[in-house]
Amino acid sequence: MAERRTIQTDEKLPVLQAIPLALQHLMAMFGATVLVPLLTGLDPSLAIMTSGAGTILYLILTKGKIPSYLGSSFAFIGPIAAVAATKGIPAALGGLVVGGLLYVVVALLIKGFGTGWLNKVLPPALVGAVVIVIGLGLAGVAVGMATKGAGDVFAIENLVVALVTLGAAIAFSSYFKGFLSTIPVLLGIVVGYLVAALMGMVDFQPVLDAKWIGLPTLVFPEWDLGAILIIAPVALVVIIEHIGHLLVVNEIVGKDFTPMLPESLAGDGLATALSAMVGGSPSTTYAENIGVMAVTRVYATQIFWYAGAFAFVIGGFVPKLKFLIQSIPTPVMGGISLLLFGLIASSGLRMLVESGIDYSHSRNLILSSVVLVVGIGMETTGTTIPLGDYVLPGMATATFLGILLNLVLPKESPGLAIDSPDFAAELQEEAAAG
Numbered sequence: 001m002a003e004r005r006t007i008q009t010d011e012k013l014p015v016l017q018a019i020p021l022a023l024q025h026l027m028a029m030f031g032a033t034v035l036v037p038l039l040t041g042l043d044p045s046l047a048i049m050t051s052g053a054g055t056i057l058y059l060i061l062t063k064g065k066i067p068s069y070l071g072s073s074f075a076f077i078g079p080i081a082a083v084a085a086t087k088g089i090p091a092a093l094g095g096l097v098v099g100g101l102l103y104v105v106v107a108l109l110i111k112g113f114g115t116g117w118l119n120k121v122l123p124p125a126l127v128g129a130v131v132i133v134i135g136l137g138l139a140g141v142a143v144g145m146a147t148k149g150a151g152d153v154f155a156i157e158n159l160v161v162a163l164v165t166l167g168a169a170i171a172f173s174s175y176f177k178g179f180l181s182t183i184p185v186l187l188g189i190v191v192g193y194l195v196a197a198l199m200g201m202v203d204f205q206p207v208l209d210a211k212w213i214g215l216p217t218l219v220f221p222e223w224d225l226g227a228i229l230i231i232a233p234v235a236l237v238v239i240i241e242h243i244g245h246l247l248v249v250n251e252i253v254g255k256d257f258t259p260m261l262p263e264s265l266a267g268d269g270l271a272t273a274l275s276a277m278v279g280g281s282p283s284t285t286y287a288e289n290i291g292v293m294a295v296t297r298v299y300a301t302q303i304f305w306y307a308g309a310f311a312f313v314i315g316g317f318v319p320k321l322k323f324l325i326q327s328i329p330t331p332v333m334g335g336i337s338l339l340l341f342g343l344i345a346s347s348g349l350r351m352l353v354e355s356g357i358d359y360s361h362s363r364n365l366i367l368s369s370v371v372l373v374v375g376i377g378m379e380t381t382g383t384t385i386p387l388g389d390y391v392l393p394g395m396a397t398a399t400f401l402g403i404l405l406n407l408v409l410p411k412e413s414p415g416l417a418i419d420s421p422d423f424a425a426e427l428q429e430e431a432a433a434g
Contacts, residue, residue, distance in 0.1 A: 007068055007182075007298040009253065016246045017179055021298055022306030023187035024315075028288040028340065029071040029307075029326050036072035036281045040080040041089055041183050043279055045322060046216055047072050048088045048315025050280030054271025055308035061267035064301045066257050068249060068264075069289035071310070072281035075238045075393060078230045080282075089279070093221035095231025096276035099285075102235040103269020111262035122247075125364040126402040128352035128373035130244050131251065133395050134287055135345025137379030142341050145334025157199060158331035165192030165335030173295055185336055192332035201329045210319040219279030237396040238284050242268055244395065245285040251347050252290065253299045293342025295367070298334075306394060363409040367402055374398040 007013065013021070026170040029051065054070040064067075076096065083092040122130075146162030149155030156188055169188025172180055178188065196202055246264055257264065263283075271283040293299055314321045357364050378384070378394025385392040392400075 001038065005297075007300050009050060009255070009299045010388055011300050012302055013298075013300055015250070017182075018300075018302055018306050020100030020183050020186055021296070021300075022310055023305060023320055024183050024296075025069055025289050025292055025307040027325065027328070028185055028292050028336070029069055029286050029311075031289060031328070032074070032286070032332070033071040033281070034290065034326060036074060036077060039294035040077055040092075040281075041084045042080070042281055043106075043217065044326075045315050045319070046218070046279045047281040047309050048322060050275035050278065050315075051283065052084060052266075052298055052308040052311030052313070052315060053367070054275055054283045055311070057271050057274060057305055058264075058267035059308070061270065062260055062263045063216060064305070066246075066249065066264055067293060067299045067301045068245070068285045070268060071286040071288070073238055073241075073272075073414060074285035075241065075284070075396075076231065076234050076282045077178065078346050079219070079234055083227045083230055087227050088226055088408075089219060090221070090222035091224040091227040093219065093228075093276045094223045094281060094403055095227040096319050097221050097273045098228045099232040099235040100269045100273030100276060102196065103239060103272065103374050104327040106236075106239055107262040107265035109270065110265065115261050121403055122243075123367070123406055124351065125357050125367040126371060126399075126406055127244075127247050128355065129349045129368040129402065130355070130395070130399055131348030131351055131400055132345045132372060133348075133379065134241075134244055135291075135341045135343070135348060136376050138287065138337070139165045139345075139376075140380040140382075142334055145330050146215050146233055146338060149330075155331075157201070158329075158334070161192055161196045161199065161329065161331040162335035162338070165189065166338050167225055169295070169336060169339055169379055171351055172403065179411065180190075182298050184295055185292050185340070188336055188339075189328065189332055192267050192335055193328055194330045202327055204327065207320060208322045210323045212318065212320050214317060214319040216316045217279075217417040219407050221276055223426050230306040232410035235272075237392060238268075238282070239265060239297075240396050240399050242285055245287065245290060247351075248287075248290050248347055249285075249293075251351050252294050255312070287344055288337070288340055289399050290312050290316050290425060295339065297302065310426060363405075363411075367405055370405060371398045371402040 033051050034044045036375060037044045051071050058068065058070055080092045083095060126210055142387055147159050149158050163189050168191035169184045172184035172187045242265060246257055246261060250258065268283055268285060275283055359365055375394050375398030378397060383394060385397055
């Protein structure tokens, strides 16, 4: 595998290198960011535009130190759709504004009490498992995108395109040197797109029909207490997701951004509130873009400034480019997602290994086991826990259970490693006694 140097967060790259790196992040986030408004009745163009504006706002509040991209949050889909169906889109937007401000309240509380409590509430055995859930919980989505066609039926042509895309990304990352090895996701998408086009899987008509220059159609919020009570509490779920993503970024970049958690949360929350003020989608830091960093080892926040600016301009003012990106077939993004989501899970596994966790202690085994099975099981099967008018997704449920177990389990609960002679002897004794 060709070696390449790591580009750290504060490094500056030449513009001609920064642009394709930024476009790579734009491509990675595009599909999911557009999907959320399509499922909720919001405007996809505004979602792209506000994801760019939100990312820039986030970078400003974190002083350009934390490399992250903010896209549309899936956690709000159910509540937004429910409110939009009964009270209308503006009422749902009002709930999102308040939800975004709830992030800021939590950020201020963390700022006041510090982040030291995180190490006690989120030990390595729990954090590593949560990070694995973030990656593998999306495995079903990636596989579905890569293999299923119309009617959710297996389509061999989709699998071919996905594997070509995946193979191209791996090849560019592993066998090429220099700048090409830093944009394997972008190049993989380009190769997959060309193959899909040759197979007749790309619809160019919307691109041809779209105008080069256009203006966004803004939608403004209305304030309805019922809508606020339904939507705003979901922010607590996304806050947990945000903390998990920040811990993944820590692991991948090799820096501890935890002391900046208040600024990071505030940036995410204000981005959500700003987006909802004009009709856009709620924001969250994106696992897809974290995966891109894991592949490329390019962590420069300069790239995210560029990506945010491109998204703002393309989503808000250049319809033809927006539809060109939107024309990328689903299996192409599925092939890339197989790589990106897997790398996030691998980061969690690396976190468990490098933290030196002693799994001869049953508390560590229990923490990791419960989080992994509940989180991955719920996420891959689409299971959620209804709580009134909103739902608790798998990752948040697993994290809550992990935190609870960490608080109630004995601090030292030694067990026996399954490969130890003592463990085998103990099993033999139990069998004889039984």
